[in-house]
Amino acid sequence: xxxxxxxxxAILKRLIDAIKELVTDANFECNEEGLNLxxxxxxxxxxxxxxxxxxxxxxxxxxxxMPLGVNxxxxxxxxxxxxxxxxxxxxxxxxxxxxxxxYEARNTDRIAEYEMKLMDIDSDTLGIxxxxxxxxxxxxxxxxxxxxxxxxQLGESVRIEVSKEGVRFISDGxxxxxxxxxxxxxxxxxxxxxSKKKAASDDEEEAQASxxxxxxxxxxxxxxxxxxxxxxxxxxxxxDGDVEMEGxxxxxxxxxxxxxxxxxxxxxxxxxxxSPSKKRKKAPVKSGKPAKKAKKVKTExxxxxGPVGVSIEMNQHVTLTFSLKYLLNFAKSTTLSKxxxxxxxxxxxxxxxxxxxxxxxxxxxxxxxxxx
Amino acid sequence: xxxxxxxxxAILKRLIDAIKELVTDANFECNEEGLNLxxxxxxxxxxxxxxxxxxxxxxxxxxxxMPLGVNxxxxxxxxxxxxxxxxxxxxxxxxxxxxxxxYEARNTDRIAEYEMKLMDIDSDTLGIxxxxxxxxxxxxxxxxxxxxxxxxQLGESVRIEVSKEGVRFISDGxxxxxxxxxxxxxxxxxxxxxSKKKAASDDEEEAQASxxxxxxxxxxxxxxxxxxxxxxxxxxxxxDGDVEMEGxxxxxxxxxxxxxxxxxxxxxxxxxxxSPSKKRKKAPVKSGKPAKKAKKVKTExxxxxGPVGVSIEMNQHVTLTFSLKYLLNFAKSTTLSKxxxxxxxxxxxxxxxxxxxxxxxxxxxxxxxxxx
DNA sequence: CCCGCTGCTA
DNA sequence: TAGCAGCGGG
Numbered sequence: 001x002x003x004x005x006x007x008x009x010a011i012l013k014r015l016i017d018a019i020k021e022l023v024t025d026a027n028f029e030c031n032e033e034g035l036n037l038x039x040x041x042x043x044x045x046x047x048x049x050x051x052x053x054x055x056x057x058x059x060x061x062x063x064x065x066m067p068l069g070v071n072x073x074x075x076x077x078x079x080x081x082x083x084x085x086x087x088x089x090x091x092x093x094x095x096x097x098x099x100x101x102x103y104e105a106r107n108t109d110r111i112a113e114y115e116m117k118l119m120d121i122d123s124d125t126l127g128i129x130x131x132x133x134x135x136x137x138x139x140x141x142x143x144x145x146x147x148x149x150x151x152x153q154l155g156e157s158v159r160i161e162v163s164k165e166g167v168r169f170i171s172d173g174x175x176x177x178x179x180x181x182x183x184x185x186x187x188x189x190x191x192x193x194x195s196k197k198k199a200a201s202d203d204e205e206e207a208q209a210s211x212x213x214x215x216x217x218x219x220x221x222x223x224x225x226x227x228x229x230x231x232x233x234x235x236x237x238x239x240d241g242d243v244e245m246e247g248x249x250x251x252x253x254x255x256x257x258x259x260x261x262x263x264x265x266x267x268x269x270x271x272x273x274x275s276p277s278k279k280r281k282k283a284p285v286k287s288g289k290p291a292k293k294a295k296k297v298k299t300e301x302x303x304x305x306g307p308v309g310v311s312i313e314m315n316q317h318v319t320l321t322f323s324l325k326y327l328l329n330f331a332k333s334t335t336l337s338k339x340x341x342x343x344x345x346x347x348x349x350x351x352x353x354x355x356x357x358x359x360x361x362x363x364x365x366x367x368x369x370x371x372x
Numbered sequence: 373x374x375x376x377x378x379x380x381x382a383i384l385k386r387l388i389d390a391i392k393e394l395v396t397d398a399n400f401e402c403n404e405e406g407l408n409l410x411x412x413x414x415x416x417x418x419x420x421x422x423x424x425x426x427x428x429x430x431x432x433x434x435x436x437x438m439p440l441g442v443n444x445x446x447x448x449x450x451x452x453x454x455x456x457x458x459x460x461x462x463x464x465x466x467x468x469x470x471x472x473x474x475y476e477a478r479n480t481d482r483i484a485e486y487e488m489k490l491m492d493i494d495s496d497t498l499g500i501x502x503x504x505x506x507x508x509x510x511x512x513x514x515x516x517x518x519x520x521x522x523x524x525q526l527g528e529s530v531r532i533e534v535s536k537e538g539v540r541f542i543s544d545g546x547x548x549x550x551x552x553x554x555x556x557x558x559x560x561x562x563x564x565x566x567s568k569k570k571a572a573s574d575d576e577e578e579a580q581a582s583x584x585x586x587x588x589x590x591x592x593x594x595x596x597x598x599x600x601x602x603x604x605x606x607x608x609x610x611x612d613g614d615v616e617m618e619g620x621x622x623x624x625x626x627x628x629x630x631x632x633x634x635x636x637x638x639x640x641x642x643x644x645x646x647s648p649s650k651k652r653k654k655a656p657v658k659s660g661k662p663a664k665k666a667k668k669v670k671t672e673x674x675x676x677x678g679p680v681g682v683s684i685e686m687n688q689h690v691t692l693t694f695s696l697k698y699l700l701n702f703a704k705s706t707t708l709s710k711x712x713x714x715x716x717x718x719x720x721x722x723x724x725x726x727x728x729x730x731x732x733x734x735x736x737x738x739x740x741x742x743x744x
Numbered sequence: 745c746c747c748g749c750t751g752c753t754a
Numbered sequence: 755t756a757g758c759a760g761c762g763g764g
Contacts, residue, residue, distance in 0.1 A: 186481075
């Protein structure tokens with residue numbers, strides 16, 4: 001049995017908004033650590049991953065792991081019936097084919113209950129390789145959205161070049177070409193968000209602060225890191241199974257490895273056998289968040305620790321070309337976080353990651369080859 | 373080679389916004405005095421003229437005169453990629469077919485560069501007659517926009533009647549008629565903008581202050597004036613060349629004389645041979661402007677010297693009818709200046725003029741005949 | 745294809 | 755804080 005109480009329905013609304021155009025059906029895999037969703041977009045060009053930590057809920061209980069096969073259209077409809085600041089309770093019986101959504105208005109005198117049909121979705125959960133990226137760019141999500149929007153006026157695709165100089169977004173179009181250079185924000189005096197980049201501060205060791213910006217760990221056992229010393233991006237692109245990225249013109253680089261159908265809950269990432277990610281249990285997270293900016297009823301970003309700068313970490317120059325259409329889509333997550341992180345290695349899918357309070361949404365997009 | 377540094381991209385954005393629906397392609401003629409654009413609207417009913425003084429730029433350099441053939445759609449797209457307060461640098465090599473637009477964010481860590489294809493446009497630059505108008509109406513541009521908007525709901529055209537009483541805008545529609553009377557704002561206490569109307573204070577003689585409101589001169593050699601004593605409006609409507617206004621139902625009154633292709637800058641009006649306009653050389657214009665209202669970072673109207681009233685100067689009554697569709701279009705320039713000036717003589721094209729810091733945009737529209 | 749709503753920008 | 759633009763829904 002699953003029962004999860006979400007403080008603000010808005011988070012869920014935004015999440016679903018952010019993926020519903022990419023994905024029509026997907027399984028929410030729930031276990032005692034939280035909810036996870038993973039799905040290829042309809043044309044199998046992009047992959048979306050959503051994680052909501054148990055700790056991100058005001059109350060969370062999941063007796064045993066189970067997949068909740070959700071149709072995004074239905075869920076969208078049901079979620080529209082929630083007000084942004086409603087408390088949202090998600091319930092599912094152990095073997096039920098029904099998901100129950102309850103919305104409690106802040107003033108308890110309104111309680112709405114919806115029941116949505118679930119469906120059986122046979123999803124091959126992909127193992128996402130524990131990639132070490134050559135470049136990581138952190139920037140304001142709004143800026144990313146703006147750039148992508150601007151450039152998509154000019155052309156179909158964007159070339160992203162990361163160098164020490166900064167990140168450059170380049171688009172060649174019929175009538176005009178454009179390129180936008182984002183220099184790294186000066187490190188100092190930026191509440192720690194600029195060059196010092198501790199990405200995940202939540203799990204077991206925050207002592208990691210010493211090894212500064214090289215590591216980013218995610219609570220669900222995935223691990224994505226940047227190594228300055230060694231670069232092994234090649235290990236990302238091989239041993240594909242039967243489900244892989246097969247988008248428009250991009251070819252065989254950087255697929256995801258499908259991991260057949262053992263959705264046994266927790267050990268999802270480990271049988272890839274690569275990451276030394278010590279499987280961590282969810283840390284007891286103080287629910288609610290330390291009141292800063294108490295006045296904002298808006299539910300959003302806990303990410304929000306001050307102004308967001310641009311910061312770049314890289315091992316080597318990276319140049320990749322992507323379809324703007326997809327990036328435009330990813331940018332729908334802008335409302336979820338003020339910050340976005342782009343992780344790139346040559347010939348490997350781009351990872352676009354938005355983190356919000358106790359969870360994240362990540363998009364993977366294979367680069368166009370031939371760099372056209 | 374052209375290089376012009378504009379303090380606020382917004383000005384250019386607004387300018388192009390204001391004409392892009394009228395004109396699809398046009399030459400920006402640039403010379404050391406600044407940028408000029410002149411174009412007939414697509415249906416050859418209206419004429420637009422834009423001038424941006426060199427002094428209006430933070431930096432301006434133009435080695436030799438050249439036309440920049442711009443497609444407004446492309447330019448619009450590219451300008452959308454600029455934020456309003458970006459610094460905008462326009463560059464073009466001497467013989468290049470490319471225009472480069474660079475946007476520097478206020479905080480320099482974002483630089484965007486766009487390159488837009490230029491095109492060859494064979495424009496017959498028209499000589500705009502040095503008309504002496506019988507009536508000049510100055511009013512808040514917002515008011516003009518409002519009137520035009522309101523009346524265009526009722527009918528297709530508006531009759532403008534200028535008398536000592538004031539200006540009256542009249543529209544007869546199917547369902548309703550409307551007329552709006554604007555009386556002259558009481559002269560006193562209006563920082564000189566109401567009945568006292570020196571429009572251009574820039575050229576050779578500002579000793580003209582004595583002959584008060586009769587003259588308006590523009591820096592690029594054009595001259596438009598009101599003469600109280602003598603009225604020779606007839607001289608405006610004849611000797612047309614090959615390019616003329618040929619709109620819907622309006623006929624042969626008030627065309628512009630095409631002046632073939634000698635875009636030699638200054639002597640545009642003189643070969644009309646009518647006006648006693650002593651050909652004036654461009655006066656040394658003091659760049660920048662006397663700091664008043666230093667606090668407003670907003671880019672717009674330097675025109676903005678206080679509240680704008682309605683003022684009317686006239687030699688004789690004028691009654692003209694115009695297509696509201698066009699006026700509606702002209703009113704897009706409202707954001708460029710708080711003030712608009714309407715210049716009219718019977719049977720002569722209306723001149724609608726917006727002046728902004730070191731430049732202007734002017735529209736000419738032939739009257740409907742038969743006054744329907 | 746048009747209208748309304750949401751988000752972003754000024 | 756208000757207006758404009760882009761996106762989504764009917």
